[in-house]
Amino acid sequence: MNSSLTVKNLRTYFFVDEGIVKAVDGVDLTVGEAETVGVIGESGCGKSVMARSLLRLVVPPGEIVDGSAVLRRKDGSQVDIFSAPPSAEMLREIRGNEMSMVFQEPMTAFSPVHTVGFQISEMVAAHSRMSRKENREYVIDLLRRVGISNPAQRYDEYTYQLSGGMRQRAMIAMAISCSPKIIIADEPTTALDVTIQAQILDLMKELQRQNNMALVYITHDLGLVAENVDRVYVMYLGRVVEVGATRDIFVNPLHPYTQKLLQAVPRLAERQERLAAIEGTVPSALNPPAQCPFFSRCDKAMPGTCDRAIPALTTQAGREVRCFLYSQEQEATNDWQF
Amino acid sequence: MTWSYLLKRLAMFVAVVLLAITVNFIVPRLAPGDPTAAVLEQLLSRGQQVEGSQDIVAAYRARFGLDEPILLQYGRYLLNTARFDLGSSISYFPQKVESAIVSALPWTIGLLAVATVISFGLGSLLGALIAWPGSPRFLKSLSPALMVLSAIPYYLLALIILYLLAIWTGWFPLGGAYSQIPQRFDPSTLWDLAYHAFLPALSIVLAGVGFWALGMRGAMINVLGEDYLTLAEAKGLPKGRIFFAYAVRNAMLPQVTSLAIALGTAASGSVLVEVAFNYPGIGYLLYNALRSSDYFLIQGVAFFLVLTVALSVLILDLIYPLLDPRIQRR
Ligand SMILES: Nc1ncnc2c1ncn2[C@@H]1O[C@H](COP(=O)(O)OP(=O)(O)OP(=O)(O)O)[C@@H](O)[C@H]1O
Ligand code: SF4
Ligand SMILES: [Mg+2]
Numbered sequence: 001m002n003s004s005l006t007v008k009n010l011r012t013y014f015f016v017d018e019g020i021v022k023a024v025d026g027v028d029l030t031v032g033e034a035e036t037v038g039v040i041g042e043s044g045c046g047k048s049v050m051a052r053s054l055l056r057l058v059v060p061p062g063e064i065v066d067g068s069a070v071l072r073r074k075d076g077s078q079v080d081i082f083s084a085p086p087s088a089e090m091l092r093e094i095r096g097n098e099m100s101m102v103f104q105e106p107m108t109a110f111s112p113v114h115t116v117g118f119q120i121s122e123m124v125a126a127h128s129r130m131s132r133k134e135n136r137e138y139v140i141d142l143l144r145r146v147g148i149s150n151p152a153q154r155y156d157e158y159t160y161q162l163s164g165g166m167r168q169r170a171m172i173a174m175a176i177s178c179s180p181k182i183i184i185a186d187e188p189t190t191a192l193d194v195t196i197q198a199q200i201l202d203l204m205k206e207l208q209r210q211n212n213m214a215l216v217y218i219t220h221d222l223g224l225v226a227e228n229v230d231r232v233y234v235m236y237l238g239r240v241v242e243v244g245a246t247r248d249i250f251v252n253p254l255h256p257y258t259q260k261l262l263q264a265v266p267r268l269a270e271r272q273e274r275l276a277a278i279e280g281t282v283p284s285a286l287n288p289p290a291q292c293p294f295f296s297r298c299d300k301a302m303p304g305t306c307d308r309a310i311p312a313l314t315t316q317a318g319r320e321v322r323c324f325l326y327s328q329e330q331e332a333t334n335d336w337q338f
Numbered sequence: 339m340t341w342s343y344l345l346k347r348l349a350m351f352v353a354v355v356l357l358a359i360t361v362n363f364i365v366p367r368l369a370p371g372d373p374t375a376a377v378l379e380q381l382l383s384r385g386q387q388v389e390g391s392q393d394i395v396a397a398y399r400a401r402f403g404l405d406e407p408i409l410l411q412y413g414r415y416l417l418n419t420a421r422f423d424l425g426s427s428i429s430y431f432p433q434k435v436e437s438a439i440v441s442a443l444p445w446t447i448g449l450l451a452v453a454t455v456i457s458f459g460l461g462s463l464l465g466a467l468i469a470w471p472g473s474p475r476f477l478k479s480l481s482p483a484l485m486v487l488s489a490i491p492y493y494l495l496a497l498i499i500l501y502l503l504a505i506w507t508g509w510f511p512l513g514g515a516y517s518q519i520p521q522r523f524d525p526s527t528l529w530d531l532a533y534h535a536f537l538p539a540l541s542i543v544l545a546g547v548g549f550w551a552l553g554m555r556g557a558m559i560n561v562l563g564e565d566y567l568t569l570a571e572a573k574g575l576p577k578g579r580i581f582f583a584y585a586v587r588n589a590m591l592p593q594v595t596s597l598a599i600a601l602g603t604a605a606s607g608s609v610l611v612e613v614a615f616n617y618p619g620i621g622y623l624l625y626n627a628l629r630s631s632d633y634f635l636i637q638g639v640a641f642f643l644v645l646t647v648a649l650s651v652l653i654l655d656l657i658y659p660l661l662d663p664r665i666q667r668r
Contacts, residue, residue, distance in 0.1 A: 057568050059471070087472070087577065095574035103569055111566040111584055112664055113591075122583075123573040158663045174573070 004214040010067035025238035041235035097127040102185040106167035117155030164191040182214040244319030358644040424638035435638035446619035450604040453542035461550025469558035488548025493610035496541040513616030557589035598654035602647035
């Protein structure tokens with residue numbers, strides 16, 4: 001399988017007064033063409049920061065301090081997004097057009113003083129040559145396809161006039177508007193009811209087939225992951241702790257954190273299987289000590305081993321896991337001190 | 339814009355103006371005794387020829403209509419004010435107060451309003467560029483200078499400018515608005531007017547630019563942290579478009595409110611600039627009225643100032659929904 005996006009050793013740090021917040025600390029991520037990948041993990045583990053890093057949208061005090069992200073473009077060429085200068089025209093061409101993003105908060109992500117239609121049309125206009133009229137028709141049709149009723153009227157409305165669900169659908173319409181090679185969707189369906197959610201996911205699948213599009217779902221919704229995702233990345237405190245095919249992960253989770261995550265799913269709820277809180281609190285990403293980050297919460301922790309070093313991500317039975325239970329390999333000390 | 343919104347704003351405007359008129363009506367009548375007596379007394383104390391003063395007092399008596407019932411007086415007063423008949427000036431009798439205002443007005447609008455708008459535009463653009471991450475470094479270093487500028491009182495600035503550019507170098511006239519009273523509008527007259535207006539305008543622009551720049555910088559910094567700016571970037575829009583259509587556009591909203599207030603209070607706020615430069619505008623008129631205790635002129639100018647503030651707030655209220663569509667809801 002050709003890979004659509006290959007991320008290696010991504011580190012995004014926030015340099016705040018209190019120290020360095022290592023929000024993303026050495027993440028490898030591969031997304032194949034037409035593949036659907038899921039990223040799960042508790043709140044604050046760095047999923048959104050990772051997503052923004054991929055489009056080079058991190059602003060000070062945040063900074064991408066290391067890593068590479070090779071994207072296969074529509075014309076088949078490959079570029080490293082991280083090595084381009086911040087104002088490169090190439091970055092502008094990629095954003096929205098080849099890699100687009102669904103933002104986690106559709107309430108705040110749209111500008112309050114521009115109409116929804118304007119904001120989508122503008123993105124289409126930035127990447128294609130259409131007449132004003134064609135553009136408008138095209139966007140209205142997109143709004144219709146994501147299930148917005150009365151799209152011609154909604155086109156000229158402001159975001160405060162739309163419901164949360166409608167905003168989220170408009171956001172998705174925007175993300176797909178330029179038929180990108182890859183969409184990174186950060187909690188794309190939280191504000192939607194189950195029927196609309198299924199409708200949107202089907203639409204995404206259809207686009208995926210049509211354009212060989214790759215999809216990255218960042219989500220707390222394990223139901224969504226189980227039904228739509230090929231491979232799962234489990235993140236914990238800025239690192240990937242387990243990667244594997246969806247079925248393998250669900251049937252036989254290896255990492256103690258993954259096990260807890262899956263156990264924590266409330267059994268009663270049939271459909272809305274969301275991540276529930278698991279015991280203990282996530283340690284701070286601010287100046288973390290050199291030990292397994294899950295040590296303080298882990299049932300299987302081995303004192304003397306797990307609190308001495310950080311385990312490396314190693315391959316075990318067709319999947320990758322970061323835990324001393326499976327391998328003694330330690331992560332190379334790659335301490336970024338500034 | 340809904341009708342109820344429009345009506346509410348209009349009602350507010352009328353209420354404010356009515357209140358100002360009523361205060362103007364009541365205050366002289368609160369003073370013990372006959373308000374016209376005070377006028378006479380004042381004239382005598384100034385030692386003017388008393389022949390004319392009898393006429394003046396008679397004119398005021400007729401105007402006040404003090405023998406009539408108070409409601410009738412009030413009604414007449416409202417009617418007069420509504421027709422913009424503000425009575426006669428004492429020191430320039432029989433010149434009418436409104437004609438004094440009207441002849442001072444073009445100067446004030448020409449100088450203060452134009453200078454305020456220039457200051458606003460320049461300052462806002464500077465502030466926006468200072469906050470923008472992509473702008474050249476030297477712009478960011480302007481920040482402290484602007485902060486100092488905004489801290490200097492504008493009359494002090496006016497005096498410094500006057501000293502440097504008029505007294506010391508002699509490049510510009512010391513004051514006044516023209517060399518000869520303009521008769522026609524030909525290029526040389528316009529040039530003369532601009533030449534005279536330059537220094538007072540410069541002091542208003544300089545005094546305001548720091549204020550506008552700092553305000554805009556603050557608003558921009560807030561906007562830069564907003565998700566919609568990140569989204570605009572994620573869409574692959576060109577930088578210039580993100581700057582103007584998203585960052586500046588949203589950061590302008592609080593600035594426009596300040597501009598309306600600044601324009602409304604420009605005439606009263608810049609009295610000292612007009613005085614320092616002998617500029618024959620409303621501020622200068624008010625200054626002279628205060629100096630000569632020209633009671634009716636003071637009242638008339640004060641009423642006019644309330645009117646301009648109320649009017650500019652009304653205009654702001656009417657255009658604001660076009661700038662920020664969320665307002666319509668309230
Ligand atoms: N601007 C910032 N300054 C400092 N720290 C930040 C900033 N933005 C994010 N972080 C830190 O980065 C870490 C990861 O945040 P992120 O938003 O990626 O979490 P998340 O996994 O998306 O969580 P959620 O599931 O709640 O969306 C957090 O510890 C957060 O405090
Ligand atoms: S390395 Fe040790 S502490 Fe960390 S998850 Fe594995 S067993 Fe638990
Ligand atoms: Mg997030």
